[in-house]
Amino acid sequence: MSDTHAQTAAYVRESMIGQSAPPTGQSGAIRWMRENLFSGVTNTILTLVSIYVIWVIVSHLFPWFANSIWRADSLTQCREIRDATVGADAPAACFAVIVDRWQQLVFGFYPQDKYWRPVLALVVFLAAIAPILFQSLPRKALWFSAAAPFLLFFLLWGGSVWLPVCVALGFVIGAVAYRLLVASAGTLTATLAAIVLPLLYWLFLAGPLDAALTAVAPVGLEYVQSKDFGGFTLSFIIGVAGIALSLPLGILLALGRQSHLFIIKMISVGFIEVIRGVPLIVWLFTASLLLNYFLPPGTNFDLMLRVIIMVTLFSAAYIAEVVRGGLAALPKGQYEGADSLGLDYWQSMRLVILPQALKISIPGIVNTFIGLFKDTTLVVFIGLLDPIGLTNAIRASTDWNGVYWELFIFVGLMFFIACFSMGRYSLFLEKKLQREHR
Amino acid sequence: MSSATDAPRASFRLSQLIYDTRYRSITIQVIALILLIAAFWWLINNTVQNLAMLGKDFDFSFLGARAGYDINQMLIPYDNSMTHGRAALVGILNTLLVAFMGCVTATVIGVFVGVLRLSKNWVVSRLMAVYVEGFRNVPLLLWIVLIFALMTESTPQPRDFREGGSASLLFGDSVAITNRGVFIPMPTWGDGAAILGIVLVVSLIAAFLYRRYAKKVLFDTGRLLPMTWPALAIAIVPTVLVYLAFSFTTGGVRMQLMGAEATEGQSVAAYAEANGPLSVCMPEGTIKLNMQRMLRANDIRYTEKDFATEEGAVQAFRNGACNLVSVPAASVAAFTEGTDLAVAPLAETSPRGKPLEFEKPVLGGFNFEGGVQVRNSLIALWLALSLYTGAFIAEIVRAGILSVSKGQSEAAFALGLRPNRTMNLIILPQALRVIIPPLISQFLNLTKNSSLAIAVGYMDVRATLGGITINQTGRELEGMLLLGMFYLTLSLVISGAMNVYNSSTRLKER
Incomplete structure (x- = not known):
C-alpha cells in the first residue's frame, strides 16, 4: 500500500483540463445583449418597442431616400422620372429641388456674380474665429480677428x-x-x-x-442692399453678429445686476426682466413696426440692422441671467480674496471673478447662442427671407409647388450641423477648462 | 474699503466725488440716473413728435370698438360684432390653452425621455438621445411648419372616410384625423352632471386631505398608512358610484317623441312622410344627443331648433315653432291633455341619457359633423411645442436625477428602504429641487414660444390683439404695448411664484 494521496483517493485528476471559452450565452455580443437589452421584462419590452419604432421609421423613410431623384427641373419632371424608373406611387424623394435651388437657400437673392463675396466672408470668418476658439493657435492671429468684422462688413455689403x-x-x-x-x-x-x-x-x-x-x-x-440678403447667409450674419455683440453686453448686464449700486442694479434688472418676459417675435415686430416712433422724425434705418440690434438685446438679457448664475455660484471667498489683494472692482472682475464665473456658465452661454441662432428663423415674419421663408418662396414657384419634406430636411440638417457643433464645442471647452477632479 | 484708519476729513472737496469710493458710487449712480431719464425723455419726446406728425393720439378706446373679424377657435362666445377687447380676450385664452396643453404634454414627454435616456438599455437610450439632439438643434419654427405640413398634406380628406375609402376612424369610431383637423368626441352633460362634478371635486379634495393626514401620522408616530390606493379610491369611487346611480335612475327614463297632428303609435318615418319637413325642438344636453341618434338611426331628415331647457323646448312646441318634441314617458298623458293642439305620441322613444355622454363625430355631407373639431393649427403648434420643449425638459430631468449622488440611494438601501420608496423619499425630493426651477423656466419659454402660432395661423393673442386688431385700427403702439404687457405679466407672475417655491425648498445654508 502506498501512502500517496493519488493511490488512497478513489479518483484524483492528474492533469488539468485546458481552458475553454465561456458558454456562448456568457460572452461577446450575446452577453452584452442579455445584460443591456433583455435584462428584465420591462427592459425587454422597451427594447422591442424601440426596435419596432426604429423599424417603422426606417421602413417608411428608407425607400423614399433610396429612390431619391437628384436631377430634374420641376416636381412634375421628378414624378415622371419616378414613374419611369421605380414605378408609379412608389415613395421617392425629389432632392432635385435642392440641386436646382440650393443657391437661393444659401444666398437668398444676393447677386449671382458676387457669390464669391459671402463665400470669401465665410473663409475670413472661420480664419478669424479659429484663434478665439482654440488657444493652441498663435496669439498674434487675434489682431486679424479684431480687424475681421470690418473686413466682413466690407465683403458682404460692399x-x-x-x-x-x-x-x-x-x-x-x-x-x-x-x-x-x-x-x-x-x-x-x-x-x-x-x-x-x-x-x-x-x-x-x-x-x-x-x-x-x-x-x-x-x-x-459694388454695394449690395440688405433686402437682397437671404437664406443661410442671412441667418449666419444675424446669428454671428448677435452672438458677438450680446456676450459683452450680457456680461455687463450681469455685473450690473450683481452691483451694489442701487440704481445701476435696478436698471439692469428692469432691462433683463422686460426683455426676457416678452417673446422675441413681439420684439421683432416692435423693431419693424414701432422703432420709427421712438427715433427722431425722419430717421429710417436698415431693417436688418434693426433685427440685429433686437436679437442682440434679446440674447444679452438671457446671457446676463446665465452669467449671473455663474457669478452667484462662486464662493464668497473669491470676492473677498480679490478685495484683500487690493484689486479695484474692474481688476478683481477681470482677473479673478469673471474667468471663473464664465467657465461655470459656458454651457448656458453656448445654449443661449444656439437658441439665438435658431431664433434667426423668426425674421421671416417681418419680411426678411430666412431659409424657412425661402422654402415657402420656392414652393410658390410653379416648378416646385408641392415640395415640402426635401426642403425641410435640407434646412433642418444645416441648422442641426451648426447647432450640434456649437454644443460639441462647449463640451470640449468645458472639459479643457475643468480644473477639479482631474 | 474697510481699512481706513484715519478719521474722515471734515472738509469736502469736489475731487472726492471721483476719487473717494464713498462718494464715487453716488456720483456714478446720479450720472446713470440722469442718463436714464434723458434717454426716456428722448424716446418719449420722439414718440410724441412722431404721433403728432402722423396725426395720431395715444388712447386705448379702440378696445371698446367693434372688432368686425371672425376668430376660428374660441373658448368663450364671440362673434364679429363684439369688441376688440373681447377678441383680445379670446386670443389670450387661446394662447393660454395651447400653452397649458403644451406644458402638460412636454412634462410627460420630458420626464419619460429623461428617465429612459439614463436607462442601461442601449437601444432605448440611443433612441432617446437622437430624439433630444434632433429637437434641440433644429429651430422650433421648422418643427411647427413641418408638423403642420404633415397634418395638412399627409392626412386623409374627410371623403376618404366614406365606405370603401382609404381611411377609417380611430379608437372605436370616435376620432377622425383629417386634413381639416382632428375630430374628437365632445362631452355632453345630462341630468346630474352638476352633482357629478361637485362629487368629483369634493372627493379629490378628500383624497388630498387623506394624503396629508397619512403623512402627518407618518411624521408624528412613524406609522405608515397605505397612501396610493386609498387616495385613489377616495378620489374615484364616489364619482363612479354617483355616475352609475344617475345612469340607472334618470338615465333609464325614456323620452317619448311627440308629434303635432300625429296619430298615436305612428312611426316617425311615416309621420315625416305624412307631415312634410320636420323641425324638432330640442333641449341642450344628452336628451338632444340621444334624440339625434334615434332620428339618425331612422334616416330622418329634419331641422333642429335648440333651447337651453326642456321647458323652453316644450313651450316652443306649444307655440308651434316645431312639429316634434320629446317629453318624459310618464308625463305623456299630462302633456297631451294640457294642450289644445292635436298631439300624439309616436312609436319612437329615446333615453334621457347618462350624466356624461360623448358625442362622436359623424361624417356629414362634405365634412365631419358633431364632436369637436381640433384645428390642424392647434395640433401642429401643440405637438411641436411639446416635442421641442420636451427635449429640453428631458435634459433637465436627466441632470436632476444625476445630480443626486449615488451614496444617497446606497444609504437608503442600507436603511432597508425598497427601491420604490427610495425613489419617492430620497431621490425625488432632492432631484426635484434641481429640476423645478429650470422646468418652470421651460414652461415660460413654451408660453412665449406659443407666439409662433403666426406660422400656422392659430388665433392666439398675437394674432388677434397684435395682428388683426392692429391692422384694422392702426394702433400699433397701443396694441404692441398691451401685447408686451400681457406676456410680461404672465412671465413675472410665474417667475414670482417660482421664486417663492425656490426659497421654500432651498437648502438652509449660511
Missing part, C-alpha cells in the same frame, strides 16, 4: 472701402487715447476719454473723412 476703415479708426483712436492717458491722468479719465473721443470722432469726423477719402481714392466693391 460700397466704399473707406467706410469700414473710418469706423475702425474710431476704435484705434479710443485705444490710443487710453494708452496715452492712463499713465498721466489715471484710469477713470483714460476710460472716459477712450469712450468720448471715438464717439465725437464718429459723430463729427468719420462722415466727412469717409467722403473725402472716397473722393480721393474711390476704391470699393
Whole structure:
C-alpha cells in the first residue's frame, strides 16, 4: 500500500483540463445583449418597442431616400422620372429641388456674380474665429480677428472701402487715447476719454473723412442692399453678429445686476426682466413696426440692422441671467480674496471673478447662442427671407409647388450641423477648462 | 474699503466725488440716473413728435370698438360684432390653452425621455438621445411648419372616410384625423352632471386631505398608512358610484317623441312622410344627443331648433315653432291633455341619457359633423411645442436625477428602504429641487414660444390683439404695448411664484 494521496483517493485528476471559452450565452455580443437589452421584462419590452419604432421609421423613410431623384427641373419632371424608373406611387424623394435651388437657400437673392463675396466672408470668418476658439493657435492671429468684422462688413455689403476703415479708426483712436492717458491722468479719465473721443470722432469726423477719402481714392466693391440678403447667409450674419455683440453686453448686464449700486442694479434688472418676459417675435415686430416712433422724425434705418440690434438685446438679457448664475455660484471667498489683494472692482472682475464665473456658465452661454441662432428663423415674419421663408418662396414657384419634406430636411440638417457643433464645442471647452477632479 | 484708519476729513472737496469710493458710487449712480431719464425723455419726446406728425393720439378706446373679424377657435362666445377687447380676450385664452396643453404634454414627454435616456438599455437610450439632439438643434419654427405640413398634406380628406375609402376612424369610431383637423368626441352633460362634478371635486379634495393626514401620522408616530390606493379610491369611487346611480335612475327614463297632428303609435318615418319637413325642438344636453341618434338611426331628415331647457323646448312646441318634441314617458298623458293642439305620441322613444355622454363625430355631407373639431393649427403648434420643449425638459430631468449622488440611494438601501420608496423619499425630493426651477423656466419659454402660432395661423393673442386688431385700427403702439404687457405679466407672475417655491425648498445654508 502506498501512502500517496493519488493511490488512497478513489479518483484524483492528474492533469488539468485546458481552458475553454465561456458558454456562448456568457460572452461577446450575446452577453452584452442579455445584460443591456433583455435584462428584465420591462427592459425587454422597451427594447422591442424601440426596435419596432426604429423599424417603422426606417421602413417608411428608407425607400423614399433610396429612390431619391437628384436631377430634374420641376416636381412634375421628378414624378415622371419616378414613374419611369421605380414605378408609379412608389415613395421617392425629389432632392432635385435642392440641386436646382440650393443657391437661393444659401444666398437668398444676393447677386449671382458676387457669390464669391459671402463665400470669401465665410473663409475670413472661420480664419478669424479659429484663434478665439482654440488657444493652441498663435496669439498674434487675434489682431486679424479684431480687424475681421470690418473686413466682413466690407465683403458682404460692399460700397466704399473707406467706410469700414473710418469706423475702425474710431476704435484705434479710443485705444490710443487710453494708452496715452492712463499713465498721466489715471484710469477713470483714460476710460472716459477712450469712450468720448471715438464717439465725437464718429459723430463729427468719420462722415466727412469717409467722403473725402472716397473722393480721393474711390476704391470699393459694388454695394449690395440688405433686402437682397437671404437664406443661410442671412441667418449666419444675424446669428454671428448677435452672438458677438450680446456676450459683452450680457456680461455687463450681469455685473450690473450683481452691483451694489442701487440704481445701476435696478436698471439692469428692469432691462433683463422686460426683455426676457416678452417673446422675441413681439420684439421683432416692435423693431419693424414701432422703432420709427421712438427715433427722431425722419430717421429710417436698415431693417436688418434693426433685427440685429433686437436679437442682440434679446440674447444679452438671457446671457446676463446665465452669467449671473455663474457669478452667484462662486464662493464668497473669491470676492473677498480679490478685495484683500487690493484689486479695484474692474481688476478683481477681470482677473479673478469673471474667468471663473464664465467657465461655470459656458454651457448656458453656448445654449443661449444656439437658441439665438435658431431664433434667426423668426425674421421671416417681418419680411426678411430666412431659409424657412425661402422654402415657402420656392414652393410658390410653379416648378416646385408641392415640395415640402426635401426642403425641410435640407434646412433642418444645416441648422442641426451648426447647432450640434456649437454644443460639441462647449463640451470640449468645458472639459479643457475643468480644473477639479482631474 | 474697510481699512481706513484715519478719521474722515471734515472738509469736502469736489475731487472726492471721483476719487473717494464713498462718494464715487453716488456720483456714478446720479450720472446713470440722469442718463436714464434723458434717454426716456428722448424716446418719449420722439414718440410724441412722431404721433403728432402722423396725426395720431395715444388712447386705448379702440378696445371698446367693434372688432368686425371672425376668430376660428374660441373658448368663450364671440362673434364679429363684439369688441376688440373681447377678441383680445379670446386670443389670450387661446394662447393660454395651447400653452397649458403644451406644458402638460412636454412634462410627460420630458420626464419619460429623461428617465429612459439614463436607462442601461442601449437601444432605448440611443433612441432617446437622437430624439433630444434632433429637437434641440433644429429651430422650433421648422418643427411647427413641418408638423403642420404633415397634418395638412399627409392626412386623409374627410371623403376618404366614406365606405370603401382609404381611411377609417380611430379608437372605436370616435376620432377622425383629417386634413381639416382632428375630430374628437365632445362631452355632453345630462341630468346630474352638476352633482357629478361637485362629487368629483369634493372627493379629490378628500383624497388630498387623506394624503396629508397619512403623512402627518407618518411624521408624528412613524406609522405608515397605505397612501396610493386609498387616495385613489377616495378620489374615484364616489364619482363612479354617483355616475352609475344617475345612469340607472334618470338615465333609464325614456323620452317619448311627440308629434303635432300625429296619430298615436305612428312611426316617425311615416309621420315625416305624412307631415312634410320636420323641425324638432330640442333641449341642450344628452336628451338632444340621444334624440339625434334615434332620428339618425331612422334616416330622418329634419331641422333642429335648440333651447337651453326642456321647458323652453316644450313651450316652443306649444307655440308651434316645431312639429316634434320629446317629453318624459310618464308625463305623456299630462302633456297631451294640457294642450289644445292635436298631439300624439309616436312609436319612437329615446333615453334621457347618462350624466356624461360623448358625442362622436359623424361624417356629414362634405365634412365631419358633431364632436369637436381640433384645428390642424392647434395640433401642429401643440405637438411641436411639446416635442421641442420636451427635449429640453428631458435634459433637465436627466441632470436632476444625476445630480443626486449615488451614496444617497446606497444609504437608503442600507436603511432597508425598497427601491420604490427610495425613489419617492430620497431621490425625488432632492432631484426635484434641481429640476423645478429650470422646468418652470421651460414652461415660460413654451408660453412665449406659443407666439409662433403666426406660422400656422392659430388665433392666439398675437394674432388677434397684435395682428388683426392692429391692422384694422392702426394702433400699433397701443396694441404692441398691451401685447408686451400681457406676456410680461404672465412671465413675472410665474417667475414670482417660482421664486417663492425656490426659497421654500432651498437648502438652509449660511
